[in-house]
Amino acid sequence: MTVHPSLQTYADASTHSLESIAELVQPLVEGEWNRPTPCPAWSVRDLVSHVIGMECEMLGDPRPIHTLPRDLYHVQSDFARYMEMQVDVRRHHTAPEMTSELEYTMIRRARQLRNETRGPDAVVRAPLGAEQSLELAMRMRAFDLWVHEQDLRVAIGRPGNEDSPGAYITRDCLLEALPKVVAKDAGAPPNSAVVFDVHGPVEFLRTVRVDADGRGTVDGAPSLGPVVTLAMDWETYHRLACGRMRATAAVDRVKVDGDQDLATAILREFAVTP
Incomplete structure (x- = not known):
């Protein structure tokens, strides 16, 4: 210890x-x-x-x-x-x-x-x-x-x-990068919300909220009117975020509701590891 x-x-x-x-x-x-x-x-x-x-x-x-x-x-x-x-x-x-x-x-x-x-x-x-x-x-x-x-x-x-102790640390590390991906890199509009609904061995629902100044934050509260919702399994989430899968290869693995162009931009910028 x-x-x-x-x-x-x-x-x-x-x-x-x-x-x-x-x-x-x-x-x-x-x-x-x-x-x-x-x-x-x-x-x-x-x-x-x-x-x-x-x-x-x-x-x-x-x-x-x-x-x-x-x-x-x-x-x-x-x-x-x-x-x-x-x-x-x-x-x-x-x-x-x-x-x-x-x-x-x-x-x-x-x-x-x-x-x-x-x-x-x-x-x-x-x-x-x-x-x-x-x-x-x-x-x-x-x-x-x-x-x-x-x-x-x-x-x-x-x-x-997929749900071992390291998986939850990985989830938290990747979630910390999500506001930048959505607000800055993908250019989500001010005063908007983007929801990520992830299922599988590690399940979570997170909302990235972009304020009037274009700054993003993430929390676990659902949004009543997100501009886009992306639903995927945990394997797809971490492989995309770690640069192990291209967005074009995940088309059939990600369900998108809402702004398709913004969803495409988010997935294009999703990889956050060096």
């Missing part, structure tokens, strides 16, 4: 997803590690390498000294370059090497989380040399691990854990 209860939820969710990832990849044969995942340009091996690398950074390990190839077409920003380093350095590791390093990293992280004495506001490193609070770092790890667990499940055809 961590000392601070506010961190325990994130620790538990991260541990659950990490253990699930290890269970998923343990039986894979060498060729299956090369399967593509919904995470753009990453294979199963790449995705697990990313998971290992980010957990090592939470442990405070030094980053690898490594030069990226120049022909990685999907690396288009400093953030992508930062993330790719931990992936590319493991690109030729074998299946046994990957599972062994994952298991060892899990043991180290479990020990760290058990013995954590820092408070939620403690400052830790963030990507690109920035800093963030420990609470934010742990929250984003729980979010990231659950999303990548789902990526792996899609890649190897083993769905599950």
Whole structure:
């Protein structure tokens, strides 16, 4: 147990997803590690390498000294370059090497989380040399691990854990981005409301309200006259929001009532992960 209860939820969710990832990849044969995942340009091996690398950074390990190839077409920003380093350095590791390093990293992280004495506001490193609070770092790890667990499940055809602890943290993280998507990115008109009705393993109804100044807020109260209502299942919601599904591929999975043009703009801007 961590000392601070506010961190325990994130620790538990991260541990659950990490253990699930290890269970998923343990039986894979060498060729299956090369399967593509919904995470753009990453294979199963790449995705697990990313998971290992980010957990090592939470442990405070030094980053690898490594030069990226120049022909990685999907690396288009400093953030992508930062993330790719931990992936590319493991690109030729074998299946046994990957599972062994994952298991060892899990043991180290479990020990760290058990013995954590820092408070939620403690400052830790963030990507690109920035800093963030420990609470934010742990929250984003729980979010990231659950999303990548789902990526792996899609890649190897083993769905599950759609309502595990990490799913609810992911829901909350994605909902925080919703006002910007609706009000700013999609340009919903002032003094309007947009309703999202999500069903499935994680169910929720949320209304994004745009005030007279064009600023958006989100709440759980229904709207009597929304300009548009979008209904979809939880899998569609998180895959769209995490950039794992294009809006054009979700046409048959999203029911739209109201302004079709605004709904199209919202779905076009729905992806909020880097």
